[in-house]
Amino acid sequence: MEISTDDGSKGMKGTAVDLATSMIDKKRYDLMLACGPEPMLHLLLSLCFERGIDCQFSIERFMKCGIGLCGSCAVDGKRVCSDGPVFSKAELMAMAEFGRVKRNEAGARISV
Ligand code: FES
Numbered sequence: 001m002e003i004s005t006d007d008g009s010k011g012m013k014g015t016a017v018d019l020a021t022s023m024i025d026k027k028r029y030d031l032m033l034a035c036g037p038e039p040m041l042h043l044l045l046s047l048c049f050e051r052g053i054d055c056q057f058s059i060e061r062f063m064k065c066g067i068g069l070c071g072s073c074a075v076d077g078k079r080v081c082s083d084g085p086v087f088s089k090a091e092l093m094a095m096a097e098f099g100r101v102k103r104n105e106a107g108a109r110i111s112v
Helices: 016-026 038-051 089-093
Strands: 031-035 054-058 086-088 101-103 109-111
Touching: 016 038, 031 038, 038 054, 038 089, 054 089, 086 089
Parallel strands: 031 054
Antiparallel strands: 054 086, 101 109
């Protein structure tokens, strides 16, 4: 297991994206699985795209019904509660809202 911390108090000093980049530079990986803050996932998706690595990410959205009815968790037509929460690289790449826009608890679109 590899660890990174922002202040370097444990493991590599840097972000999780820095650590993933460092690991990919040293070894070939076929698949990246990730969950966490969407800005980080968006950067990891770019990294996977650049390096030709397949990926599956679990994304988070504010959920009200949890069964695909209300649309509060929608990302470009996909409902995170019923179509996800894990999405493939192709699905993530096709999402214009991923890493950019989400809905808050009132349903308003806000920046990620
Ligand atoms: S939470 Fe209602 S559609 Fe996903």
